Amino acid sequence: MEEYRGKSVFGGIAIGKICVYRKGEQQVKRVKTEDTEGEMQRYTQAKEEAVRQLKTLYEKAVKEVGEANAAIFEIHQMMLEDDDYNESVENIIRTQKVNAEYAVAxxxxxxxxxxxxxxxxxxxxxxxxxxxxxxxxLAVLGGGAKSTVNTEEPVIILADDLAPSETVQLDKDKVLSFVTVHGSVNSHTAILARTMGIPALIGTQIPLDAQVDGKLAVVDGSNGAVYVDPDPEILSEMQRRRQEEEEKKELLQQLKGKENITLDGKKVMLYANIGNIKDLATVIQNDAGGIGLFRSEFIYLEKEEYPTEEEQFKIYKTVAETMAGKRVIIRTLDIGADKKCGYFEMDEEENPALGYRAIRICLTRPEIFKTQLRALFRAAVYGNLAVMYPMITSLWEIKRIKEIAEEVKAELKEQNMEFRMPEQGIMIETPAAVMVSADLAKEVDFFSIGTNDLTQYTLAVDRQNPKLDEFYDPHHPAVLSMIRMTVENAHRAGIWAGICGELGADLSLTKEFLAMGVDELSVSPGRILPIRKIVLETDVEEYKRKKNAD
Structure with a gap:
């Protein structure tokens, strides 16, 4: 047995044969030619065929992995039309009098x-x-070898790395797991694995040759390990764990349709976090009570220019209608910090996490903000839509938001456009907002605590810096105290308070949040049923008594 370690991007157990993914070899030779126009024509035709292929791949990817994950193929089409790239190819062909293959390479x-x-x-x-x-x-120009996986049975795909165009062409029914030598947690392979819900590892130092190709292996996605030719004991243990996981999934399915009420009668709202309308299927599939965080910034990040009012309106309307009366909370534009959007043309900042981002952009570029609010107010007619504003730190920001909202209402009335004012909430994600939450609560309909940024700002730890992982502690007493204080101040003002950050999905804290009186937990769709299980099995008052006794 050989054991290899990697970084997990999705948990679970996969057992099957390894299939080493071999990329097509494009052998490029430098060939001198006097027919530069002929080579230019060959290049132009090959480029047009490549664009056609990418359009086909985009359509296939939209059906399989959703619009957001398919967008890479639109980006590739645009790159093929890039002037700098094309001028470089043309210049090499004409000045060096060489073949198109060499110029492209x-x-x-x-x-x-x-x-x-x-x-x-x-x-x-x-x-x-x-x-x-x-x-x-190059493949089009030379009829080069295509990268393929030839298999009749589901396999563990092992590769150096996988490009988007390669992953989308794989037969998903034949993929048990992805294991790559390179790649990142944000690579397309990782995203696809999470979408498919299969184990995946990156950064795995494993040979890509006959030494492992075709051999039985086990991928332990939870612990970041691959076992090639596993010992009987390891194989038996992994089969047992895989069976347990399947049984847990089946048991959780029985919780669908049940109310989220504790043993002593306390109710909690379990909502889902999503990035686009393609995620709605998983929201419904996992029986979420609503959407607690719709990240509207992805509408902007997936485009090359500002989305229009109509484009946004159609998306918000679709979400509201699909959720059929269940609450849908849409967070307004949260660009900045780690979310860069080129056409916003923002200056480089030494400390972007503390910089020009989220509501700060909206309040200083009201024309962008108003376009989004118009679309949201119009879409609110079609369902139970609510709006929340990110990165609030003071009362004056809320007052300015209300002034702009009133301006939008007046414009819509003047244009005889149908609209409805949705619930208005804010995100609590800075220590400043926590400390003045008693005053903020009097101005809004609800709070949603963004624990990712709250932890970052409370502990003064950059959450994007992997060197600081051991210092980034969302369980820190200061963070938990701030959550408790926010909830208490919300309730004193008669409004509800929820959590939409990653901490909301932490099963080890579910009982603690119930004891704090948190009204809503908004998490990734796949975490809804596991949290519901804990809620249904918890006696909150008994938990408090035991905690105080300890």
Whole structure:
């Protein structure tokens, strides 16, 4: 037996044969030619065919993994139309009098090296995209070998890394798990694994050759391990754990339709966090009581220019109608910090987490904010829609938001457009907001605690810095005290308070949150039923008595 370690991006157990994914080899030779126009024509035709292929891949990906995850193929189409890329290919063909294949390969190397050397993480990731589109053109030009997985049974896919165009072409019914040598937690492979709900590891130092190809293996996604030719004891243990996981899933399904009420009669709202309308199926599938966080910034991040009022209205309306009367809380634009959007043309900041972001952008660029509010107020007619504002730190911000909202109402009335004023809430995600939460609660309909940023700002720890992982402690007594204080001040003012940050899904704290009086937990859809199980089995008053006794 051989054991290899990697970084987990999705848990679970997979047992099956390994299939080493081999990329098609594109052998490129430098060939001198006098027919530069002929080579230019070959390149243009190959590029058009590559664009056609990408359109087909986009349509396939939308059906399988949703619009957000399919957007990469639209980006690749745009990259193929990039003037700098095309001018480079053309220049090499004409000045060096060489074949189109060599010009494409040379441009690919130059551009990917350029991107890889950049400091910005987003731009560095574009290096892989350049290679991917170039490989596609080379395959068209030379009828090169295609990357494939030939198998009749479901397998564990092992690869150096997988490009978006490669993952989307895989037969998902034949994939038990992904294991890659390279990649990141935000790579397309990782995103796809989470979407499919299958175990996946990255950064796994495992040989990509006949030494492992075709051999039986076990992927332990929870503990970041791969066992090749597992010992009988390991195999038996993993089979037992896999069976237990399946049984737990089946038992949780029996909780569908049940109210979220504790043994002593306390009710809690269990809502779902989503990024786009493609996630609605998982919300319904997991029996969420509503949507506690719709991240509207993804509408902006997935576009190359500001989304129009009509584009936003259609999305919000669809969500409201689909949820059929269940509450849908849409967070207004939360761009900034780790969420960069090029066309906003924001300056570089030394400390973006403390910088120009979220509500600060909206209040200083009211034309953007008003467009979103108009779409939201109009969509509120079609369901139980609520709006919440991120990164609030003071009363004056709420007052300014209300002034802008009144201006939007007046405009809509003047234009005889149908609208409804939704519930208005704010996110509590800074110590400042916690400390003045008694005053803030008098101005809004609800609080939603964003524990990710609250932890970051309370502990003065950059949550994006992996070197500080051991210092980033969302269970810190100060963080929990702030949550408790926020909930108490909300209740004194007669409004409800929930949690929509990652901490809300922490099963080890569910009972503690119930004891604090948290009214709502909004989590990823897959965590709804596990939390419901704890809620149904908990006697809150008994939990408090035991805690005080200890």
């Amino acid at each position: 040379a441009t690919s190397d130059n551009f990917s090296q350029m991107f890889a050397s950049m400091e910005d993480d987003y731009m560095r990731e574009r290096a892989a995209d350049v290679k991917d589109i170039s490989e596609r053109i």
